[in-house]
Amino acid sequence: MKNKYIDLIEQTFDWPQEEFKLEDDTLLWHNINLMDIIKQYGTPLKISYLPKISQQIQKAKMLFNVAMAKVDYKGKYNFCYCTKSSHFSFVLDEVLKNDVHLETSSAFDINIIDALYEEGKIDKDIYIICNGYKKDVYVENIARLINNGFENTIPVFDNMKEVDQLDALLEVPCKIGIRIAAEEEPKFEFYTSRLGIGYKDIVPFYLEKIKDNPKFELKMLHFFINTGINDNAYYWSELLKCVNVYIELKKHCETLDSLNIGGGFPIKNSLNFHYDYAYMAEEIIAQIKQACNSAGVREPHIFTEFGSFTVGESGAVLFSILGQKKQNDREAWNMIDGSFMTTLPDSWAINKRFILLAINNWFEEYERVLLGGLTCDSDDYYNSEQHSNAIYLPKYKEDRPQYIGFFHTGAYQDSLAGYGGIQHCLLPAPKHVVIDLDEDGEIRTRLFAKEQSYKSMMKILGYM
Structure with a gap:
């Protein structure tokens, strides 16, 4: 039996x-x-297996480069890691072994960029894509990066006010992007993403606020699908809308040359998981190329921002x-x-x-x-x-x-859990072990963090 x-x-x-x-x-x-x-x-025990991170990055690079080669795509592929998925230093160290770029979401992300540069782990020519609705301190930190020579820092405008905020702080010209407010799936409680600028407002916004400003060079159009890259009518519809906005905007802006297809590949969440990564990469590239060629527009460089796909597994x-x-x-x-x-x-x-x-x-x-x-x-x-x-x-x-x-x-x-802080019912954060491979391919482990102590909690709560 x-x-x-x-x-x-x-x-x-x-x-x-x-x-x-x-x-x-x-x-x-x-x-x-x-x-x-x-x-x-x-136990309980958290484990981070670092070699998987590099495997995923190289997989994505291979998928998109092969897809581009199949259709003689003229643009280049750029892999960006969105730091919000995991900010740990050992994660960034592994990510940066793979000749990639970074995406940020908030002011303190820029402090991580500073630390990586000071440690010699990145150069000033790395692409830094700055997303999110930006508080004053975030805009200030972005401007500081650009003023200090990070020439490929691209603040992506999430709303129209950010233009004036950044303009007031810049000492040198900079590259910029615009984020499209994508329509959400029908099951959502709202129709349009709270992030980005509406489809119909993009071209007027560029003509009014950006075109004649010598400090700004529009390089990127960005769109993000919250549910990720999936083979369904909703995703393909939103992708085509985005490409059409790119084509229309390109007619007014010769410097525009990059399309950021934010929203990542799914990861394996079941032993029954099946997803044709190669097909999806090839179809995305083919559809972008076809739409651009039909309109007589050179196809854009492609940026992706893969977070969960990079570190989840x-x-x-x-x-x-x-x-x-x-x-x-x-x-x-x-x-x-x-x-x-x-x-x-x-x-x-x-x-x-x-x-x-x-x-x-x-x-x-x-x-x-x-x-x-x-x-x-x-x-x-x-x-x-x-x-x-x-x-x-x-x-x-x-x-x-x-x-x-x-x-x-x-x-x-x-x-999301608030690493190192106060947990529900004062349960301690578990030990965290990092696993890597040595030069001979042998497994090596190190304890990154001990189980949280009662003293650390008492101190946070003001008892010590």
Whole structure:
């Protein structure tokens, strides 16, 4: 009878997969024996596997460069990493190994740019795309960068007032961009994004505020689709609208030469995940080229801002099952030694699902369970997976430790949870381990952060 956890996985998915396989009854992730990591560091535990970041960047570069070569596309491809996905220094160090550019979202991002330059990790010719609705301090920091010689810093105007704000602070001419306010999907509660400038206002805005200002050289048109790059009518419609605005604006502005297709590729959120990255890159490039050629306009350079795609699949969170509570005849609660609300806030806030797998006991019988976090909030739970309205794990036994892992958690979760701050119910932030490969390809680990102490919380709260 096939009633073991390994049987369930093999019957449900193609198994093993690129980053997951078994060694005896223990899960390997990128050939890392996770039980060895748990024995060394304990749980709860966050892991960042840095080589995956470079793999994703090189994958994107290959996809778009191949797509351009197939149709003899005249523009160039530029990969930008949006720092808001993960600001950690070790992430930026890995990202910058790959000859890429950066995208910022707020004033303090510019301080990170300063630090990277002071450490010799970037040069002043790097593209820095400055997005977001800009407070005064953000505009001041952008102007400082440009005045200090970062000639490829491109502030992307999110609203018309930013022109005058930046104009007053600039000492030298600069390159700029304009963000289009895209229409949202029909399921949204509003029709148009709060970010950017409306389609119909772009050309008049350029003619009135930018064209005759010697400080500004319009180089980029930017659009962002909140739901990412997906093969559906909504995405292709918005892309075509954006390209048509680019074509119309190009007729008035010879310096315009770049199109930023913000909004990233999806990442693997289930072992059943299927997405044709090559097809999507080729179709995007082909549609842009066709529209531009039909209008007699040279096709633009392409910028992408991939955040989750870059770092999402590099992250994992490991938990222990502390115990099981059977509250009625049908529901068994496996209680983890952490919290979903504080460690994986997207699972609570937007019902996001991550890949969930048992770390050990794969050859034991499985059972259906619910997962509960340690906070006193009734919303601190996890009850289904991307492919199923249920969770199945090896049967819980008090005399047998059980560990589980959530995978592809590397984007946004730390910043949304308030890394290093006060967590719900004063639960401590878990240990954080960074894993890399040495020159011989051997796995090396280092403890980036210890589990948060009560003293650090007491100090933040004003008790010490």
